[in-house]
Structures are given as C-alpha cells and as structure tokens.
Amino acid sequence: MAGAEVKVLGQWASVWVCRVRIALHLKGLDYEYVEEDFNNKSDLLLTSNPVHKKVPVLIHNGKPICESRIIVQYLDEAFFGSGPSLLPVDPHQRAIERFWAAYIDDKLVVSWVQAFKAKTEEEKAEGIKLLLAAMEALEGALRECSKGKPFFGGDCVGALDAAEAVLPDVGRVVEFAKIRRTQQAAAEAASAAAKKN
Secondary structure (H helix, E strand, C coil): CCCCCEEEEECCCCHHHHHHHHHHHHHCCCCEEEECCCCCCCHHHHHHCCCCCCCCEEEECCEEEECHHHHHHHHHHHCCCCCCCCCCCCHHHHHHHHHHHHHHHHHHHHHHHHHHHCCCHHHHHHHHHHHHHHHHHHHHHHHHHHCCCCECCECCCCHHHHHHHCCCCHHHHHHHHHHHHHHHHHHHHHHHHHHHC
C-alpha cells in the first residue's frame, strides 16, 4: 500500500485517537494528523462521521473509517504487509483480543469516567468499585493471555496492548482506590467504636 493517503482526524486528549495513532506507528505507516476543535468541528469531520460527529476518523484514500476499534482492525487488514500484525492470525485468539478491547471501552473506561466525573460521593464510590472489578478482570486476562510474556499476545505488541496503553493511569487509580477504601473502613471502624463508648 505504498503511496496510500492516510489521514487521522483527532483530538490530542482522546484515548481513542491515541489508540489509533499507536496502531499506525506500530504498523510503521505515515499519515497526516488533523487536530479537531470540539467546540468548532470541521466540515471534514462532520461529513466523514455524520452519525456520531466525533473522533477518531481515519481517512484512507478519501474513504472514512470511524471508531477506534474498527480503525485498528481495518489498519491490520488493509496494511497487512506493513509492520507487525496487530491482531493474532488465529481466529479464536483474534476474537479474544476483540472481546477484551471491547471490555476496555465498555467497562473499564466507563467506570473510570464514572469514578472521576461523579457529582456525588455515592456515584464516585460506585464508579471506583466498578473500576476495581474491571481492572481485576483485565489483569487476570493479561496473565492468562500473555502466558507470562510482556504483551497480551505474548512476545509481540498488538491491538489490545495499544488499547490498554492509552487508558488513564489506571494502575495509580486502582492504588488510590484501595487506599481510599482502607481509609473509609478505618473511619467506619472508629465511628463504630466511638458509638460503643
């Protein structure tokens, strides 16, 4: 696909745009990056993604592809001979990676947003609880899928590693949540002890 025109419409703070850019770099592909202003969306964005009107959008030879997971899969198929494969060749392993990529978007990111953009302490606590559960499940999947190697797919970085890499610093968030949970338990114990006296 030498000479193919590749353009990414994005916004610097978007984890989904980062996922696409990581995939492009892993594949060793040159591309033009167009920064979008969410307060003044370009005509190119609005015509390229008329349904959701959001980033990322990959434009390959004038044809738009939307949604980061779909874009990563497209890059792997359209540029099969360029760089490493982002998804496993084995259909079962490919399905497993797609499942966990969806899990990251649908469970982990959603609970992270709930935990840190909540308006009440109850909503925040519920978000942290969901985030911890999602992280534990993802960590278990990493152990199982990687078989002790550094990446989800084993020896080589792939699409799922790109999906996980762009998450907000979830490790620190989980540690903070554990500390906060311990502090809350200590406060509740102190309150219960004070009521007995």
